[in-house]
Amino acid sequence: MDRSKVPYANAQRKAFVGTFQENQRTTFEYRLKQIDEELIHILLAADFQNMTFYAKENQVYFYSEYVGKNYETEAGELFSDESFRKLDSDLKSLLEPDSQKRTWIPMKEVFHTD
Incomplete structure (x- = not known):
């Protein structure tokens, strides 16, 4: 297969897992629904x-390309945007930190297909 014809075949895939704080899953889901078009x-x-x-x-998985x-x-530019920083802060406040104080723990990609 000629992968050059596959859209985003060279995308960097990022995945993370987090653990909801007790009784915060609904709030987390609600906050995501509030994301605006901007x-x-x-x-x-x-x-x-x-x-x-x-x-x-009690877990949330996040994936992006x-x-x-x-x-x-x-x-870095994304994190300099005030609305993105607010969303990031709001979501992290609903997650339990791990032993390294991370709320989003990186996941290792083991397989994908385009």
Whole structure:
């Protein structure tokens, strides 16, 4: 298969897992539903595509694809946006930190297909 014809075949896939604080799953889901079009535009402009959250019991999984050229630069620009920082802060406040004080724990990709 000629992968050059597959859209976003060279995307950097990012996945994380977090644990909800007790009784915070509903609040977390509600907060995600409040994301406005402006913030979605900011995320897409920073070359983040296919952003997905999954929840099961007390855990939340986050997946996104970065399709730009410089992840560190664009992620830094994203975090300089006030509305994104507020969303990030709001969501993290609903999650339990791990032993390293991380609320979003990176997951290792073991397989994918485009």
